[in-house]
Amino acid sequence: MSTVDGQEREPILQMSGIYKHFPGVKALNNVSFRLFPGEVHALMGENGAGKSTLIKVLTGVYSIDQGAVTLSGRHVAIHSPLEAQAAGISTVYQEVNLCPNLTVAENIFIGREPRRFGRILWKEMNRKAEQLLRERLQLGIDVTQPLYMYSVAIQQLVAIARALNISAKVLILDEPTSSLDRNEVEQLFKIMRKLKEDGLAILFVTHFLDQVYEISERITILRNGEFVGEYEAAQLPRIELVSKMIGKELELLGELPKAGGEGRAEAKESLIEAIGLGRKGAIEPFDLLIGKGEVVSLAGLLGSGRTEMARLFFGADRPDQGQLLLKDSPGAVHSPRQAIDAGIAFCPENRKTEGIIDDLTVRENIVLAMQATRGWMRRIPRKKQDELADQYIKALNINPPNPEHLVKNLSGGNQQKVILARWLLTQPKLLILDEPTRGIDVGAKAEIQKLVLSLARQGMSVLFVSSELEEVVRVSDRIVVLRDRKKVKEMQEDIGQQQVMQAIAGG
Amino acid sequence: MFKQKYLSIAVTVFLFAVMFLAGSFRYTGFFSLQVILNLLIDNAFLLIVAVGMTFVIVTGGIDLSVGSVIALTTMMSASLVQEHGWPPAVVIPLMLVIGSLFGWVMGAIIHYFKIQPFIVTLAGMFLARGLCYVISINTITIDDAFYTKMAQTKIHLPGGSFISISVIIALVVIAAGIYIAHYTRLGRNIYALGGSEQSALLMGLPVARTKIAVYTLSGFCSALAGVVFTFYMLSGYGLHAMGLELDAIASVVIGGTLLTGGVGYIFGTFFGVLIQGVIQTIISFEGTLSSWWTKIVIGLLLFLFILFQRVLSARQATQKL
Structure with a gap:
């Protein structure tokens, strides 16, 4: 495989100086991105790096604040998923966005079914679907079966077939491999290589490092909404990729003093x-x-x-x-x-949806788990509740130190402390x-x-x-x-x- | 190959056949073509409403207003024809337009304000029912020549049996319903919407238009059922078709349509209505049973069908190719 030489060829998609911000967050801050025909280009970044924002901008879910997008050399402004499709940008999302109750053929053609006098021609549709799957994806399945009968891997291929049928020039695959097993990933990669040879430009988002190196020619890295760089995959060692994603220079990290573990790491009772x-x-x-x-x-x-x-x-x-x-x-x-x-106590990752209860006070949130372990019949007396709340507000330095404050008005850090207090209370x-x-x-x-x-x-x-x-x-x-x-x-x-x-x- | 997706319908048809045969063995005079045709004659309006309801439920919605819209249609028809002397040729199309408009407004509220269909159509139900009493709190009897002719005309079939004009209308509606569901883009978009609204949106399907169209269609069917119901009762009354929306929903569910949307067939709904009809017929042949037994049997059947569907979809989830 020859390396793609980006300097000499004309990119099919070019995004430059893209800005997008949401209230309080700069989701994309002067980000650039180039995609060439016939390449697989990996978009990498940790949580909150701006990967999904970039894709949503590209597919018309969000509009950009500033910046330019050119497709095949022409300026485009994309305002909706439909416009993106019409322009030749198709996306296959992580959770397959098709209708499981419809047949495979319908999922490929719905909205564009072959018709005569308004009547849908099922036979022709099925034949076309079968042909498309067989010729471009080497997939021989019964297209008259409902989609839910097939594995996620096949559903994803059907989604790709739909994208190809809309004559896509740019195919965005958003975490396509996260729910596939090894063989299915192999199959998907085989198809991606073939599509690449057909001249399709593929934007590949994944968090599997092995897969990035296996399939993609180039890598663009984002971090905290900023463009870190665009690299040839062959010339970017893994360790450098990781450090660019996480955002620490290796030399600097090496010098940091180690803070943990003084004398604690003796043999412990399990x-x-x-x-x-x-x-x-x-x-x-x-x-x-x-x-x-x-x-x-x-x-x-x-x-x-x-x-x-x-x-x-x-x-x-x-x-x-x-x-x-x-x-x-x-x-x-x-x-x-x-x-x-x-x-065992568990503080979940997403404190907004899985942890705090917005409209209750700090005190009520703190005693919640303890009350639950006591059973609802044995209410914790109010005086005891106040005591506990005061104790933990002081211990964890929750600010403002007012137990009757509504939790939703606290800062993120203080909300986190409230959840901690809740579980600590159950000892x-x-x-x-x-x-x-x-x-x-x-x-x-x-x-x-x-x-x-x-x-x-x-x-x-x-x-x-x-x-x-x-x-x-x-x-x-x-x-x-x-x-x-x-x-x-x-x-x-x-x-x-x-x-x-x-x-x-x-x- | 027998497809699993038809299993639910097969069960419905089988159930109908079993009930009909059971009735035939138990009662003399039950096993005749006319008994079946009477099922159609007595339930023509229910068939029509249930077609509209099937579309609504396939999208994952519900329409509670249909019974009230029927009552309002009988009331307005009776008032206009009887008290104001309007010709039926004007009144009937007007009813259909009003019914469709009523459905359109509910659909638009459901879609654009993102309000639960249950609540919006519940409001529509109270509104339409209440409007009946604005026209009159009493029954208005119709003796217009056209309406009585429509009510009394028997279309004779070979073999001495007969059907009513309402049955023809109902059968046409069912045929049209099947065509729309399976051979038009609107129909397929309705199924797509029921499968996953989010996906339908991302696939670029006209979600807003489809959703509103479904409630408009249901409104149209309710008004048409109201017209047929007027033929059947030859009167307008605010208490007509009380709770009919629930009969329609029951028919649709017994016919194999999933309340969660995405799966369902008009053909199944047809048999769902017939099953309700056959239970009523058996009870009337029995003679001594209260007609409330119909509700009891329907209730039990609904439980069974919902459980059955649950088991089916649980099996589908584990059974992949």
Whole structure:
């Protein structure tokens, strides 16, 4: 395969100086992007980097504030998904956006069915659909079956067929492989290579590093809404890709002093142990032992399986193999209810939708979990509630220190502390924190990190999930590194950011 | 190959056949063509409403206003023809326009204000029912020549049996319904909308137009059913067709249409109505049973069908090619 020489050829799609901001957030800040015919171009970036905003701009879901988009050398302004399709830009989303109740043929042709005098010609439609799938995607399936009868992989191919039928010049594949198994990914890649040879320009978004290097010629990296750079895949080592995505220069990272682990990492009594625990499509089977008073971190890129692993520990998802053993109490954890009874607390990643209850006060939010464990019949007396709320507001430094304040009016960091207080009140043995410091300011971050360390010193075990390496390294006794939904490494001593980053990048 | 998607309909048809045969063995005089035709004659208006309702439910919506729209149609027709002397040739088309308009407005409110169809059509139900009493609180009997002719004309079939003009209208509506559902873009867009509104939008289908069209269609069908109901009762009355919306919904569900949308057939609805009719007929042949037994049997059947559909869709979820 020859490398694509971007300088000499004419890009089919060029976006330059794109700005898009939402209230309070610069989602895209002077971002540029070029796509050439006959290439697969990977768009990389962590959460909040602006990947999905860029795609939504391109497909007409959002309009841009400033900047220019040219398609085949002509300026275009795209205002709706329909206009994007008409211009030749088609998108296949992660969750297949087709109608599962309609047949395969209909899903390809709906809106453009062959008709005579307004009557849909089913035979012709089926024949065309079959031909399209066979010739361009090498897929021989019964197109008269409803779509739900087929696997996600095939549904995705059908979505691609629909895109091709609208005579796409640019095909955007948004996380197409996240729910496919290895063979299905292979099949998809084979088709992508063929489409590439046909001259199609493919924009490929994924968080699987292996796949990026397997299929794409060039890589564009975004970070925090800014354009980091456009690189030839062959000339960008993995470790550099990761550091550009995360945004730390390696040399600089190496010099940072290590803050965690002073004298805490002795042999600990074990608290909970996962043996061969796994869930298909979420995380491959893994072993993990968490000791009493130990802080174990899960590190990895977005989509590497961190949250999925944490959810298995809480019983929020059902594992399909392996078991989770509690040392103190017999029996396994099958549901959040059992997990809570066993002394496990879980602070979910998305505090807005899964954690706080907006319209209740700080006090009410804090006592919620404790009330739940007592049962609703035994109401916590108001005086006791006030006491507890005051105690934790002081301990966690919640601001404003008013228990009757509505939670929705607190800043993100303080909301996070309220959730923490809620679970601390139940005096858990294991506290699972999924991205506890996401989107909160530096001061609050430091406070939460300090809190985690002091809790561990008091004997509480913590399972800490974070995408920020610096933080992971600072608080952890042990770091479990995940990549592509697999536990790849467990690091105990001499943890440095560089080693962790290398493990994350792999290969 | 027998496709699984027809399984639900097959069960409905089978159920109808079993009930009819059971009635035939138990009662003399039950097994005749005329008994079946009477099912059509007595339920022509229900058939028409149920066609509109099927489209609405296939999109994942619901239309509770249909019974009230029927009552309002009988009331307005009776008042205009009887008290104001308007010719039926003007009144009937006017009714159809008003019914469609009523549905159109509800559809537009549902779509543009993103309000639950349940609430919007519930409001429509109260509104239409209330308007009946603005016209009159009493029954208005119709003795117009055209209406009585429509009511009393028997179309004789070979073999001595007969049907009414309303049956012809109902059968035409059903045929048109099947054609729209399966051979027009509107029909397929309705199914797509029921499958996934989000996807339909991203596939560039006219979601707004389709959704509003469905309620307009249902409004039209209700008004047409109202006209047929006027032929049937030869009167206008505010208490006509009380709770008919629920009978229509029951027929649609028994006919195999999923309340969650996306799946359903007019043909199934046809048998759903006939099953309701056959239960009534059995009860009237039995003679001693209260007619409320119809409701009890329908209630049980609905439970069974909903459970059956649940099991089917659960099986579909695990069964991939």
